[in-house]
Amino acid sequence: MEGSQKPGDGEPAYLRWVNRPLGRRAAALAHTxxxxxxxxxxxxxxxxxxxxxxxxxxxxxxxxxxxxxxLLVIGYALDSADGQLARLTGTGSHAGEWLDHVVDAARIPMLHLAIASSFFFRSHGGSLWLVAAALAFAVVSSVWFFGSILASHLGSASSRTAPGTAPAWVSFVKLPNDIGFLYLCLLTLPVLWLFAGLYLFLLLYTVMAATVSLHRKHRALRSL
Incomplete structure (x- = not known):
């Protein structure tokens, strides 16, 4: 079962050390x-x-x-489990990979739309700037996801850090960009000022990380 996991080097800390191990157990159960x-x-x-x-x-x-x-942590673990199960059973396919990406493409903006709804209804429309921030987060996250997937298919995957070469600290630097980390931040949702502060920090961090990442991918594609 260990061999069915992707290399974790350079992946965000939650995905690397929490979500994929949970996914491995879920994949084993699904196989059973x-x-x-x-x-x-x-x-x-x-x-x-x-x-x-x-x-x-x-x-x-x-x-x-x-x-x-x-619910979201379980859903995220199962998102890792489907690929691990496919590799374990040798049933991977382009159709399965496509379905996984389509679900991910929906999952990312839907989270921020749900948060926007929560901001709106709990303040009776009074915190529209928080609603706008959530909508902006949905756009940025979706563009980054689509740009990364498209760059991989257009040939820039070879420019990524090779497996086994990224130090562990890189995983912690990328932690704020892991959707699983945002799921955990939802535990603070009842305390509006605390959740809003965390959410706005993650938005700014994501904007900066997406800008750097997409610029790097664009530069790599231009060099092909």
Whole structure:
């Protein structure tokens, strides 16, 4: 089962040391009960959708925040499990990879739209600047995801850091850009000022990281 994991060097800390090990266990369980990778992908989407619904519509209590976080953490672990299951069983396919990317492409903006909804309803429309920040976060995250995926297919994947060469500190530098870290920050959702401060910090960090990353990918494509 260890061999079914991707190399973790250079990946964000939560993804590397928490989510992928959780995904490995979920993949083993899915294999035991006979689930296909696509079934795991759809199950991941269902957990994520349920978590987004709680964030968007439920009163921002500590119980709701904990429930939403658990749903999203499970959905994220299953997002890692589908690929590991495909590699474990030798059933990987372009169609499965495509489905995984499509679900991810929906998951990223839906999180921020759910947060925008929470900001709007809990303040009765009074904190529109927070709603605008969440919408901006959705745009930035989606553009970065699409730009990274497209760059890989256009040939810039070879410019990435080779597996096994990135030091551990890189994973911690990238931690704020891991959607799993944002899921954990949802635990502070009942305390508006605290969550808003964390969220705005992550937005600014993401804008800077996306700018650097996309510029690097564009430069690599121009050199081909």
């Amino acid at each position: 009960v006979g689930l296909t990778p696509d079934a795991v992908t759809w199950t991941s989407a269902a957990f994520s959708l349920a978590g987004f619904a709680v964030v968007a519509a439920a009163p921002p209590t500590f119980a709701a925040a904990l429930g939403a976080t658990l």
